[in-house]
Amino acid sequence: MNFKHTLSAFVTSAIVALLVVSCGKKEEEAVSVSSVAVSPVNVEITEGESTKLTAKISPAAAADRTVTWTSSDKAVATVDGSGNVQGIKAGTATITATAEGKSGKCEVTVSAKVTSFSLSETKLNLVEGGNTSIKAIITPEKATGLEVEWNTSNSKVAVVTNGTIAAIAAGEAVITATLKEYPEFTATCSVTVTSNEVKATAMRFADKYSTGDGYAATIRIDEPGQILELVFEPADATNKQVNWSSENTDVLTVDEFGAITPLNLGTSKVTAVQKNGGLMASISVTVTDVPLESISIKGWSATPIEVNSGTSVEIECEVLPASAREKDWILEVDKSDLAKLNGHKVEFLPKAGDVTVTAKCVANPSIKAAQIYKVTVTPTAIALPAKISITLGDTKKLTPTHTPETASSNELEWASSDDKIVKVDADGTLNAVAKGEATVSVKYKKFPAVGASCIVTVIGESTVSINGGEMMTYEVGHLRDLLAKSGTPITSIKWREGFINSSDAGAIREYCTALESADMKNVRIVSGGDSYKSGFQNRDKYTTTDDEFPPALFYEHNTLKSIILPDYITKIGDRAFESCVLDKVVFPDSGLEIIGKYAFSLNGSWKRSKLYNVPSSIKKIEYYSFYGAYFVDRLYLPNIEDLDNTAFINIVADEIFLGPKLKTQGLGGMEVNQVIIDESHPQIYVTGQAIVDRSMKKVIGWVAGRNHSSVSSLTIPAIENVTTLGDYLLRNGLYPNCKKITVSEGYTYLDNYSLDTRKVEVLDLPSTLERISVLFVAYNKVLKDITIRAAVPPAFNDYDGRFDDPFHGCDFKGVIRVPAASLETYKTTKYWSKYADQYVAIE
Known part of the structure; x- marks a missing residue:
């Protein structure tokens, strides 16, 4: 293809096409104006002032866009061809824009030009609280529609609203007026405000609150909003504004008007202070409760x-x-x-x-x-004596024991199994009708399932053999008649059956001083009769009690070696065999529960070759009962409950067994080879020679053994969780040849007689020691060397000031060794200071 020829043809064709189009447009019709709009549609100007208007033609493509401007009143306003409007004089005119017969309009208002501006007042005097109005004057008068702005120089003195001036407080202010449209035009007015105040000279609360020396008010907790009343002098004082306050806002609050809001019961001081005046008044306000109904x-x-x-x-x-x-x-x-x-x-x-x-x-x-x-009270039990005796023809009242004790208030019902032997009254009084036995029972009327019974023996004559002779008869209380008739010393006595009361016991004391043996197995001890003398120098009087072996009956008896005790006794009376020379005692098989105070103490001549069948029924052994007594191979007490801490001091035996119900403060020092505590006992156990009560953390007993006299030095070992050596632990008589005792570390307290061996010369006490009792080494006259390792002098139990010597009764003249650092402390501490010259430091 020829490129040049092609391009030339394309250009030629384009030119031809453009020519054709251009020729076609010239032949089309022209576009007409459809509307004209003027902006703005309203305008305000003053004389001599100008403004520009614009006209918008629609459509934009209109062929003829020529606009013609005209004024409806050229004496007021004129307009040129470009829409410029000139104000001529005050008035109104309509400016019209026209194009192709279409038009738009703008309304023009021309205001007169302000030439001057002033106020109707330039100086004012006002009273506080008063007001007045002033006017703005604009010249010329036809200059209307103008806005005036008002201002004050001091709003605390005077304020202005649209020309109205209000006087606030004394002082001076300048009121200024300005034309908003012509801010260059301003005018002022000087305002002087004078006070109209009547000054209060005094302020107090109303007389109804007066107490004579102050003011007080009472407000109930349920009555909020009460207003406290103030009184001002003079009454027409103008400054009655006050500030209120409450001293205790937990009790009440007070608002700005003096209204009280009670919150809690109590009293608060309320104070009112005059604003800008300084006067003050106070009142005590008490918030009271609502009266209880x-x-x-x-x-x-x-x-x-x-x-x-x-x-x-x-x-x-x-x-x-x-x-x-x-x-x-x-x-x-x-x-x-x-x-x-x-x-x-x-x-x-x-x-x-x-x-x-x-x-x-x-x-x-x-x-x-x-x-x-x-x-x-619901009774759980009632008890009577298991058995009693009563003499034929006598009366005796049974007094039951109630559980609880206060159940005694319940009515009882009594009965006898045999009214021909014993009758019983409604109050429990027995009447012995005939010799023999009957069972007397009692029960609660309201609780018939709770009852008890007692075997009552009506006694008559007793039979007794003296020195192996024939049986003789006597009435209870008259044994003396038989004994007095004996021509030779009475060495033996035996009852086939019989009864002994206080009078009979006295006869035995008097006439049986040479007695060597007594068989009292079938004897019943009964109450009644005259008291008898016994005890030290026969200065004490005693009486018999049913089924209790007579107290002190054989006290210090020098010949009695053998006795068979009555089967019926439940207790051996106090001092019954104290300081005797018994070789043999036959106890009842059962029923005996109590061994009284000193009953067998100091029976020094008893032979250990005999077995004395102390019954297992024993429940209670009292104070010093077996003190220093030569006793049995084995003492078996499985039912023991109450054992005094002195009961076994220096007792001589091979073995003692104590049951699981044992309660005791201590067992003292015993010349016993072995003590066994029932393994089920909850708190007492034996470890080595120590008997321990774990609840008291205390060594309560010490088993010295039969060979204790060969011990020359004794160490009391430490026992875990044990801190006290109990009272009577090493009582006088134990370890007679022991020269030194060492107490191991861990012990903090040494109780009465805990180290009372009387022969110890050297004593070594631990550093843990905190307290000692007054008689812990009582009456040791040979003590000469004491070591106390405690840094602080042990506290001293002086029994309410009755004692003042830690080594009471020792007449201690020896050496006391204490830690060197504590030497001066010991010398100046109460009780210990008396040995100030005897202290030496531990080396």
Whole structure:
């Protein structure tokens, strides 16, 4: 293809096409104006001022866009061909823009030109609280529609609103007016405000609050909003505004008007201080409670409410009105032996009767309520003596033991198994009708399942053999008649059956001083008769008690070597065989439960070759009962419950067995080879030679053994969790040849007689020692060297000031060794200071 020829043809064709198009447009019709819009449509100008208007022709493609401008009043405003409008004089004119017969309009308002501006007042005098109005003056007058802006130089003195001036407070202010449209035009007015105040000279609270020396008011907690009344002098004082305050806002608050809002009961000082004046007044305001109206016990009953003793009732009360704040209440009982109080709980004691429980309001005790409770005691047991004796023709009253004791208030019912032998009255009085035995029983009428019985023996004559002779008869209380007739010393006596009372015991004391053996197996000990003398120098008087071996009957008897005790006894009386020379004692097989004080003490001549069958029924061994007694190979006490801590001091035996119910403060020092404590005992056990009570952390007993006299030096070992050496532990007589005792570390307290061996010369005490009792080494006259390793002098139990010497009765002249650092402390400490010259430092 020829490229040049092609391009030339293409150009030629394009030119031809353009020519054709151009010729076609010239032949089309011209576009006409459809509308004319003038902007803005409204305008305001002043005289001599000009503004420009614009005209918008639609459509934009209109062929003729020529606009003609005209004014409806050329005396007011003119317009040129470009839409420039000139204000001539005040008035209105319509400016019209026209194009091809279409037009648009603008309304022109011409304002007169301001020539001057002033105020109607240029200086004013006002009184505080007053007001007045001033006017703005505009020249020329026809210059209308103008806005005036007002301002004050000091709003605290005067304020202005649309020309109205209000006087606020004394002082001076300038009021300024400005034409908003012509800010260059301003005018001012000077304002002077003078005060109209009447000054208060005094301020106080109203007389109704006066107490004579101050002011006080009372407001109830449920009455908020009460206004405290102030009085000003003079009455027409103008400055009555005050600031209020409450000293205790937890009790009450006070608002700006003096209105009180009570919050809690109590008192607060309320103070009013005059604003800008300095006057002040105070008043004590007490917020009180709503008056109480009533108290009631919930569950109240008009009839007594039955309750069991040992129970308790929680009392609930309602106090009205509910809005009261102080609604606390307390309880009272009219019989403290029937009930006790624990807060709002009533605990009924084990005694029958009616008790009144009263609830009282604390704030007003006169408001109260009461409820009566009927307390009944339910008995769990009643007991009588197992057996008693009564002489034919006599009477005797049985007094039962009640469990609980207060169950005695319940009515009883008595009965006898044989009225021909013993009759019993409604109060338990026995009447011995004939010789023999009968069972007397008692039970509670209301609780018939709870009862007890007693075997009553009516006694008549007794039979006895003296020095192996024939049996002779006597009436109880008249044994003396037989003994007095004996022509030779009485060395033996035996009863086939018989009864002994106090008179008979006295006869034995008097006529049986040479007695060597006594068989009393079939004897019944009964009460009654005349008292007898015995004891030291026969200065004490004794009487017999049913089934108790007579106390001190053989006290210091020098010949009695053998005795068979009565089968019926339950107790061996105090001092019955003290300081005797017995070789043999035959105890009853059962029934004996108590061995009295000193009963067998100091029986130094007893032979260990005999077995004395102390029954396992023993439950109680009292003070010093077997002190220093040569006893048995084996003492078996499985039922022992109460063992005095002195009972076995220096007792001589091979073995002692104590049961699981044992209760004791100590066992003292015993010349016994072995002590066995039932392994089920909850707190007492034996370790080595020590008997320990784990609950008291105390060594309560010491088993010295039969060979204790060969010991020359003794160390008391440390025992885990044990801190005390108990009283009577090494009582006088143990370790007679021991010269030194060392107490191991860990012990903090040494009790009475704990180290009382009387022969010890050297004593070594641990650093852990904190306290000693007054008689821990009592009456040791040979003690000469004491080491106390405690840094602090041990506290001294002086028994309420009765003792002042840690080594009481020792007349101690020896050396006391203490830590060097504590030397001066020991010398100046109470009780220890008396040995100041005897201290030396431990090397």
